[in-house]
Amino acid sequence: MKHNFGAGPCILPQEVFKAASEAVLDFNGLSILEISHRSPDFVKVMEEARENVKKALDIPKGYTVLFLQGGASLGFLISAMNMAGKHKKAGYINTGAWSTKAIKEAKNAGLEVVEVASSEDKDFSYIPKVDDIPSDIDFLHYTSNNTIAGTQFKSIPDTDVPLVCDMSSDIFSMPIDVSKFDIIYAGAQKNLGPAGATLYIVKESILGKSTVDIPTYLDLQVQHKKDSMFNTPPVFSVFVSNLNLKHLLNNGGVDAMEKKNKEKAELLYNEIDSNPNFEGATAVEDRSLMNVTFRLTDENKKEQFDKLWNEGDIVGLKGHRSVGGYRASMYNALSVESVKALVNIMKSL
Template sequence: MKRHNFNSGPSILPEEVLRRASEAVIDFNGLGLSILEIGHRTPWFTEVIEEARSLVKELMGLDETYSVLFLQGGATMQFMQVPLNLLPVDGSAAYINNGIWGGKAIKEASVFGKAVTVADTADRSHSYINKDFIVPEGSSYLHYTSNNTVEGTQWHDLPAAGQTALIADMSSDIFSRPVAFDKHALIYAGAQKNAGAAGATIVVIKKDILGHSGRNISPILDYQNHVKANSMFNTPPVFAVYVSLLTLRWIKQQGGLTEMEKRAKVRADLFYQALDNLDVFTPIVAKEDRSLMNATFTTKDKALEAPFLALCDENGMVGVKGHRSVGGLRVSMYNAMPLESVQALVDLMEQFDKAQK
């Protein structure tokens, strides 16, 4: 049975990437060695990570004032590493809380200094984006989550940061659309959604923001050390970086971020049109703030959720259950998602809706 992978992360990867990665596990580039066996400081892997770093900059349209790092620890590590490096000892930073991940970032930042929540959407269960806020004067940076995987909301325009450095957690929509990346001082993303396999975290930093916190930072957590060492300060996640390279190549070959966005809109339009038209399902997110990556919804009758999920399982629809913290239903439609899979799910939803009448 063909399976349709709607998992939120680790999530779907292009078949070409999976094939190339599996071949490299046995024999990397005809070397007679597995990608899992080669030293991270050999020319073989240095070429991999340098090409991956270069492709990140190319796809984002960034110049040499930015550095690209491949780190570990996921976006969760960055919740701590960002304020540790960028929040001055006696300073403050502004945070937008649009959901579970923004809330976690605020909690971590509060360990290191004053984290001011300037916008919070908890009043409506994070079902919309609050764009009306003021960044306090003197804030070191403004942090936001560009796409809220759990709640299904997305920023379709950049938050108004003024002259304040803009920091983005782009874990679930990085490389899915053109963005004014150069308006950001730092961007980070766990790779396991649109940028590769779990284990690698991409961090893009405008280098001139570093070294001003006044903190004594542990060497392994200091961005400056990773920049100087070109992401080789310690052993990087070799295989995960290689899968990211393959994924970045695939994105470029497919037409880059403009093409990714075009496909994302087609998938999302197909799904949301069905969601709005079917009586048995209820959308959650305000229409203008709906995510192109993660669609969240419920059944009008809670008792119908289990049988719908059972029907999905019977038909090879994987990952439709909502996040454990909020429940409900969720469909993740990342770059590698074929339109055919979304159509198959829509057909199943229509079948389920008809059966309830």
């Protein structure tokens, strides 16, 4: 068995893989890949998946849960268009590539964008302080975890304006106070399920109030009224996501995941900090629990280290092409044993 530190699509529990593979062959007499999304069997799956999201995150009343498509890349545009208000002006905290793309899509939606804070001056290696949030913006947007640079918000920005968050890479890894947000969106392929579905958690009171023209599919009010069934949903991705949600709930929920994720991160960061062959790539106080980025202190040892981890059944450790170095992505299903295997290889360098 290989140790998968890839940044996504995600590692999932073996029990989930087994149940999913069985359903490909037989799901109440048909394959899950061929059933109608209008059939009672799948409607039940969709309803259960939405309810399990609510249970897992303790979502209060007044929020709708949707499974759509397009990933966070479409979510950048969907969130901006649905949150456009009387000012047609939005605030963004820029912490890296995904925030930068979100800003671009907000401008494509016809909004004026204010960067209320940015860490671009140091190659996005830290989370910037947000000192001044304009009162005339329709919403404030941020990306909770930067998968490329390896930084993560440790607290929710304190603001009175509506809050929107791209939580693609750390949702379900810890408890969150959903009541502080108007829209949360997240691609499934990190901690939730296979690529294909995109999760939206939306405060119902914002629906139908946009001040810009929204294409029908991108209108969250339409999707809410159709219970995520406006068009054919990503059936298999939703099905496997529901299997994973049930596994999460049966194994201590997000509280247990947070404890496990902190243990894994502590193991690896301790090795990075104590081993003279390595150095962390981000500000210590902003280090991500999901994506640990680090570098060799002597690039002459790269060939030797790469040989060690490749022969040690480690996969997905290469850093993002835009920053180099190494990145160990440690989503919920990655075991502590896998982290220990990596640490032992690092010790042997």
